[in-house]
Amino acid sequence: MQNLNTSINNLKKEYREIFAASIEEIQNQIDKIKPKDSAIGDIFDRYEENSPGKTWQKETLTLLNGEISREIFRKLNEILAYRTKFDCTRCATCCNLACSEFSPEELKQKAENGDNFAKQFTSIFIPYKSKEEARKIYPEYIKLLEDNKEDEVYFYHCPKLTEDKQCSDYENRPQICRDFPDNPLSILPKTCGYQKWKEEIEPIALMLHAMVEIVEFYSGKLKELI
Numbered sequence: 001m002q003n004l005n006t007s008i009n010n011l012k013k014e015y016r017e018i019f020a021a022s023i024e025e026i027q028n029q030i031d032k033i034k035p036k037d038s039a040i041g042d043i044f045d046r047y048e049e050n051s052p053g054k055t056w057q058k059e060t061l062t063l064l065n066g067e068i069s070r071e072i073f074r075k076l077n078e079i080l081a082y083r084t085k086f087d088c089t090r091c092a093t094c095c096n097l098a099c100s101e102f103s104p105e106e107l108k109q110k111a112e113n114g115d116n117f118a119k120q121f122t123s124i125f126i127p128y129k130s131k132e133e134a135r136k137i138y139p140e141y142i143k144l145l146e147d148n149k150e151d152e153v154y155f156y157h158c159p160k161l162t163e164d165k166q167c168s169d170y171e172n173r174p175q176i177c178r179d180f181p182d183n184p185l186s187i188l189p190k191t192c193g194y195q196k197w198k199e200e201i202e203p204i205a206l207m208l209h210a211m212v213e214i215v216e217f218y219s220g221k222l223k224e225l226i
Contacts, residue, residue, distance in 0.1 A: 015206050022210040026068065026218065030060050044221055054226070061222045064215050072211050079184055079201050079208075083194065091191035092165035094180050095158040096137045098125050099145070103154050120174040125156035144187065185209060 030043055035052040043060055047053030100107065102118075104127045110118035128134040134155035135142045145153050160168045167173060181194050184205040188195045 014203070015210065018203070018206045019210040019213070022207060023214055026064075026211070026214055029063065029068070030218075033059055033063065043218075044225065046225060057222050057226055061219060061226065064219050064222075068211070068215060072208055072215070075204065076208055079205060080182065082201060083182075083197050086197045087193050089191060089193035090165060091189060091193075092161055093138060093141075093189045093192065094177075095161045095165075095167070097134060097141065098156040098158070099153050100156065101153060103152075104156075117176060120176045121156075124158055124160070124174055124177070126159055128155045128157060131155060138189065141187065141189065 033056065034040065034043075035056055037052050040047075040053045040056065043057060045053065047057065098121075100121070102110065104122075107118045107122050111122045131142065134157075137157075142155070158167075162168050167177075181188060181192075181198070184198050184201050186198075188198055
């Protein structure tokens with residue numbers, strides 16, 4: 001358990017460093033298109049309509065939602081494509097202990113509202129009666145989530161899993177099962193065949209996550225000003 005806690009703490013530290021570097025990189029790109037006008041200050045200052053400062057803000061918003069966002073999306077697709085180089089070891093942890101930040105009631109509501117992921121998830125997975133019931137499957141993982149997750153996490157399992165850890169309806173499994181894991185920042189058990197994939201691409205995944213957060217923040221603030 002100590003090794004896992006050390007790993008997650010190191011990951012947080014690395015993310016903070018990457019986040020700071022990503023902010024600097026994005027700000028450098030914004031500064032490159034900044035008009036050479038001594039009257040123009042920060043990108044988040046208020047400027048008069050049709051002024052060079054206002055034009056700069058609009059061009060920055062276009063940059064963030066265009067070139068920068070496309071590059072993030074391209075790199076993310078590369079990460080997901082590289083995942084195909086690895087294979088599932090059928091440890092069945094993802095089947096026995098699927099987790100979500102949404103409760104069964106919330107997932108049901110999302111499914112009724114047309115959320116495709118929620119529809120697939122609720123069509124397969126059923127919730128454990130309690131966290132203690134789920135804890136018997138992977139106590140170390142649940143303890144790790146309790147120590148490091150601020151939000152509540154709900155645990156589910158697939159009833160189609162056989163006693164010998166095989167899917168009884170493998171050919172008809174939903175897309176969310178075929179795509180798992182699609183988040184390189186998720187915590188995977190050592191037995192998972194994609195653990196090596198996660199380790200290899202984690203630095204770039206951290207950077208992309210930071211970039212997405214920064215782009216969303218900058219874009220939100222600029223939309224308020226424009």
